[in-house]
Amino acid sequence: MDKSRIRNFCIIAHIDHGKSTLADRFLEITDTVPRQKMAEQYLDRMELERERGITIKAQAVRMQYMATDGEEYRLNLIDTPGHVDFSYEVSRSLAACEGAILLVDASQGVEAQTVGNAYLAVESGLEIVPVVNKIDLPASDFEGTAMEISDLLGIDPGEVLAVSAKTGEGARELLDAVVRRVPPPSGEADMPLRALVFDSSYDSYRGVVAFVRVVEGEVKRGMKVRFMATGVTASVDEVGYFSPDMISCPGLEAGEVGYIITGVKDVTRIKVGDTVTGREAPAAEPLPGYREPKPMVFAGVYPVDSDDFTDLNDALEKLKLNDAALSFTRENSKALGFGFRCGFLGLLHLEIVQERLEREYGLDLVVTSPNVVYEVVDRGGGVTYIRNPSDMPDMGVVKEIREPYVQATILVPPDYMGGILELVKERRGIYQDMTYLSGRRVEIRCRLPLAEIVVDFYDQLKSRSRGYASLDYEHVGFLAGNLVRLDILINGEPVDAFSIIVERSRAHEYGSRITKKLRELIPRQLFDVPVQAAVGGKVVARETIKARRKDVLAKCYGGDVTRKKKLLQKQKEGKKRMKMVGRVEIPQEAFISALRAGGEEKPR
């Protein structure tokens, strides 16, 4: 294929602005997917994606397009997720493209991930094709949105296109603009092979499938290749492209996007970000890769039934094959037994992993409230990372506790700015600066402890802005704080699964919130049960679960003992779902929601 007829681009946007729907129109226009097979958000192929209506994994697809200039082009499209937890998927996709469609919902305007993803694309040197979507909506404001985009990118508002991904209006014009504005790939086919592994998946029969963007040279079936970072050599069993199913072909040339299968089964040997080269005529330098996303949010994952521990272990291992960002290590909780401390990119990631474990592997789980990772410096200057608050050493030996911070960008209409600044302050944020985007929106930049985001920052952000504020963030490292471990004691016994790390000045506030919540969550028992929150042995909050006073059956009629027995049986089953801590029965529920503040709404 003549390289000048190839265009590699991705669609980036804030969550829900219509990326996957726009991709549907492209698939139709180019007849890539037969009409009868077409479905909404066709590229969202995972069951979970379809159910939740969101994209979790970036998806590539090759399309043939007859442009209005009369030429036929080969388009490689990558649809990306909008949620901040998966922004690393966006960065990877960008590395495989020369251009990006930046999509903005005409009824919402520019939002935080619009800004975040746009900057990522600019940094990667991509040509950006800005588009306003959903112009069919009555509430759409094309002019205003185009102005915001022009402010954001420093371009002429006239360059902003308009589409309706729903009706297809403007979609052809958009593809023509992509063909015109996005440059063709530049590498040469006669150079030594350099292909970037931008993603991977695992097939239980064929092993690791490496998604590649060939930058220089070509890769062919049967060829011997080397992965430059890991040093693994292998021969290429299959080469192909995405349609979006995998279609095998003889080879891929410089500028093309596709996959290779080498028969390597061990996922750790093929790393995303690595460069593939030929074993015979290797390239001298690898391509710039990317940093692996590091899990920052941790939670204990325990089987409800301790007999399921091995099953859980197997399931996590399998999930990890397709989800490099997931981490897990064994841990043992006094309250919950054997389980794992799992690391996630964020709350949505956690939720998705939990759902997959429960659904695809049929496991019944207790997932503790999430916490962040802490960097602990001891008196001797040694540094350790604490992923479970109950592992936090005694304050006596600790010199400093550092917690992860994020660089946050909040976009909010000026009317709600005051409330949001207030929130940032309450949540220990470090305010940096503020910019007005075309008078409709203020961009607030600040640093925030990740721990605050993990709690309920997002819910608060939404509720204090009537849903208009949006948040984007990236990790920026650890900062020292005045932090302490808050322990929860039930009936005088500390319950490890409830320990959290909080700022010293807020220990009382957290303590009383958690003890109150536990008082509601733990059913009344035969005796009074004290619930205390303590820092270093000093009680900072206390509640009492009053003993149950009345739990007796009414009249038993004519010797109907079975009804009573059924009731008792229910109690017996209920008991099984309780964890015994000392003499106190604690429902699974408590471990999941005691530390969770605010409402049930999850960040999206």
Added chain:
Amino acid sequence: MSALAYDIKSSTAVVRAWGGNVKVRLYLHWPFCRSRCAYCDFNTRVASVGYQEAYRTALLAEMGMWASMLGRAGKTIRSLYLGGGTPSCMSGDETAALLSTAAERFGLEDGAEVTVEVNPATWAEDDYARAVFGGANRFSVGVQSLHDGTLRVLSRPHGAEEAMEALRAALDSGARSVGADLLYGLPAGCEGTFLDSLEKLMGLGIHHLSVYALSPGAKTPLARMAARGEVALPEDEAVAEEYLAAVEILVRRGYEHYEISNFCRPGHRCRHNLAYWRREDYLGLGAGAHSKLGGLRFWNERSLLRYLRTIGEGRLPVSGWEVVTGEEAREEMVMLGMRTSRGVSERTVSHSSGRLRELARGGLLDISGGRVKLTPRGMLVSNLLIADLLWS
């Protein structure tokens, strides 16, 4: 299981298996009431006289089926209990006839207790005497309260004065024992009426008292009203205090507290009901009635139509059964035995003695002479406590 089902439904095998020495307590169920009370979700209904006639015929037929089976095996009823619903929807004479038929067909042990439940809204004075003439020697009167206001809230079909008259008639009828039911834990506005009713009943010299906490059945009018906030039901704390006060008063006045909800003057325990708690054998006839023979528990069709149809086809209307052995029998023993003042033997509960002492120290259990029993405070939380005793 299916073989067993076959046995129960179609042959006398089950009964024969009990050998020649069958001694049962017989329960007869009368599933009709004059009107439905606001809190009640029992197996009862308001029906025409004709329907009740048909039921009576079916009940007699069921009696016949069992009598002929038991007849071959020996015949003795240790006690007879006619309950409901409202069996006093029948007249005193009809009741007497039913009781005599049962006694004739099965044979009654000498001095057997024969109870009839009576709703104060039903009988005239001489109905009681007629029932006694037919063999009744114990009445259990569904008083619930002796206050008009409270009775109205509960939408009982009678007033306080009517209830007093019924009690006097029962006491004068020549019956050996008269008992009354009372409800506590009454809605806001009825404060004090429970203890006051209790006082009045003791003043009458009533022999037996059952007190139950009002707990409106799901979807009953009272439950709906409570959900809508039109009626305020008291907090558990207040209900518990009321119960404890009643226990205290009754015991002080010489009543034995022999089961969670039951009190009596010495010699007046209801032996029929005690049999349930002691896991003795009983045979229940009528729609939805439950039976226990040895390790076998079974129960009749609850649906009246299906009950009538099955009997019409000449079959026993048994709709379910279970065999209770081993661990389950132990669980039953604890569950039922702990309700009585006798309690259970220390061996039967699975607890470490440490936990038992802890519960005793907490004032919930009483341990003496190798037996464990509930204190009044323990009785109030008997569900929790029994689960604890069984499975902790």
